[in-house]
Each structure stands twice: as structure tokens, then as C-alpha cells.
Amino acid sequence: MSTSPFIAARLQLQRTDFELNVDLELPGQGVTALFGPSGCGKTSCLRSLAGLERALGRVAVNEALWQDDASGHWLPTYQRALGYVFQEASLFAHLSVQKNIDYGMKRTPVERRQVSKERAVELLGIGHLMDRMPATLSGGERQRVAIARALATSPQVLLMDEPLAALDAQRKAEVLPYLEQLQRHLQIPIVYVSHSMDEVARLAQHLVLLESGRVVAQGPLTALLSRLDLPLTQGDLASSVIHATVQTHDMVDYLSTLSFDGGQLQLVMARPRPIGSQVQLRVQARDVSLSLTRAEGSSILNILPCQVLDLREDGPGQVMVSLQKGSARLLARITRHSCKALQLQAGKQVFAQIKGMALLD
């Protein structure tokens, strides 16, 4: 990382059948996702950062040293300026929403308060719930209150452990826009545990990929999604993510034009988004085919001139190709036969034909 990391953590945690051994360098803005298969150590890592788990090592956040075992320094969780959101909202059942949030605020000395209660309530859209008791809230509402309570402590960093995991699809869809709001409007970095790539693609800009308690790779999400040496970019489900802005709508054909750093895309949107809104598009590698000349008279809406960055065998008879278009990255999974016929190699100019893409929402 070129600038010094906002969070620098070396953590080692030994359990009978599992060892966490990670070296993390996380940025001071946006959402960093801790991602990997079940049991790889995401929660252990987050809990260790928070001091909820007694890992050995060093944790520095911004100017503050939270832990340094070499010099015998250890701050308990309540002295670390963090907000923690668990899978299941852990609200005080005997206190109203208002009092739950006040409790969060009171933990923070006045001179350290940066997020007002009003701001936390507004960002999570819970103004109308303030007098309600937790037992009367839906799962999604409870989780929004838990996030507001964590925010109201004015943390240096917000740690979230699969905050949507306990919610059904409808509740997830209800809470996700609030998480996006936080990401857009808050200066506070968020470390977010998830094993859902759709969630990660929608929310995160930075990714830490974990496997068996180790960091396999960490860096900007788009860059990692095009690295063909990582498990993320292998197999039938590999996909890339493009961040785009809605430019225009054609209300006759429901066709929206989206711009991204590298060009424009067209997408049929049954429910058009406001002009100027930011969207994330997921493009599956198997939905991208390649040609050396631009196909004429094709039914495919999106054909982008791209440069081949890298290619790698991906299962019997298949090749994964990573492509660059501006700062965006695309993956194409094609047959080895086609790869040879097109004489693909790094640096070659090709046309990527995108047969389908999904709006992440």
C-alpha cells in the first residue's frame, strides 16, 4: 500500500484445530470486506481486531495503538474507539430504541463525539422508531438500530460481522441501502465480514481474501477480481464488477445508458434508477465472449474494445481471460479452442461481447 495504512494489524491466534495468522493493512475510508469460505477465520479476525479475542500481535488504528504484545500493551475492547455490529442485533431489551442509542453515546466522552445522535438516526432512517421497544421491531429494523447505536459512539472504525446474515432476502434488501448510505456519507472506515460475493461487490472497495486463517490477497476489490491466480477468478461462477453511473433512460425500451471509467453500457431496467445514481454491475465470466473484430448486426447490446491483461487455463478445455477497459476489469471464460483460434495473449486488443449483466440490488 503506497500511503500508510489506517489500520495495521498483525494477529496470531492459536486454537486446537485452527491458527489465525494475518498481517492486515486496511485503508482509512470506505468498506473493506473480509471474505473467504466458512471457517477461514473472518469472525476470529474481526473479534481479534476488537480485542474480543485475545490474539497476539500488534494493532494500530490511525494514531492509536490498541495492542502491542512486544511492549506488553493491551487495550480492552471498551477502550478501543470502535463500533461493533454482530450478526444478530444485540439491543437492550428493556430499553427503548432512543435509550439504546443514548447508551451508545454516553460511552463516548463529549470531546470525542463526531457523529451526532440525529445524524446516526437519519443515516439509518429510524427516526419513527425512537419510542419503540426492541421486541416490537422487525429483524431489519433491529439491525438498523444496532448500527445507529454503534455509530453514535463516534468510532474510529466500524466493525461489522455479517450484519445481514440473520435476515431473509426481503429484510436484507431493506437494510442494504442504509449500509450503502453509510459508506457514501461517513468518513468512518468499515471492516465488513461476509461470505456473500454479491454483498461484497455491492458495498466494498477493498478486499481481504482469507483462507485457512491466512491472508491470500488484499487490495482494491476490482484489482483482486481480475487476478487470475486467486480462487475468486476461477471456475464457472467467476465474475467481475463494474461501478457505473446512470446517464439516461429510454422509457420506450426501458433501456438505461450507464457510464463507467472506460466507456458506456446499456442495460434494460424495468425500474429505472435516478439519473446520476451509482450502480454496481456484476458480469459473469461465462457471459462474456471475445472476438477480434466488432460484430456487426448483433443482438448483443454491449460490445467493448478491451485489452487482454492475462490468461490462464481454467479447467479442462477452458481458459479464463482478464481484460482491461479504462480502470475497469472484466473476466471472460472461453474455450481453449477459441483462445488458440484468436491467438490470444497479454496486450492483444479484442472486443468483449457482454451477453448479460446483473444490477446488484
Ligand SMILES: Nc1ncnc2c1ncn2[C@@H]1O[C@H](COP(=O)(O)OP(=O)(O)OP(=O)(O)O)[C@@H](O)[C@H]1O
Ligand atoms: N470460540 C471458539 N472456540 C474454538 N474454536 C473456534 C471458536 N470460534 C471459532 N472457532 C473455530 O475457528 C475457526 C475459524 O472460525 P471463524 O468463526 O473465525 O470463521 P469464519 O470464516 O468467520 O466462518 P463463518 O463464515 O462460518 O462464520 C473455525 O475452525 C471455527 O470452528
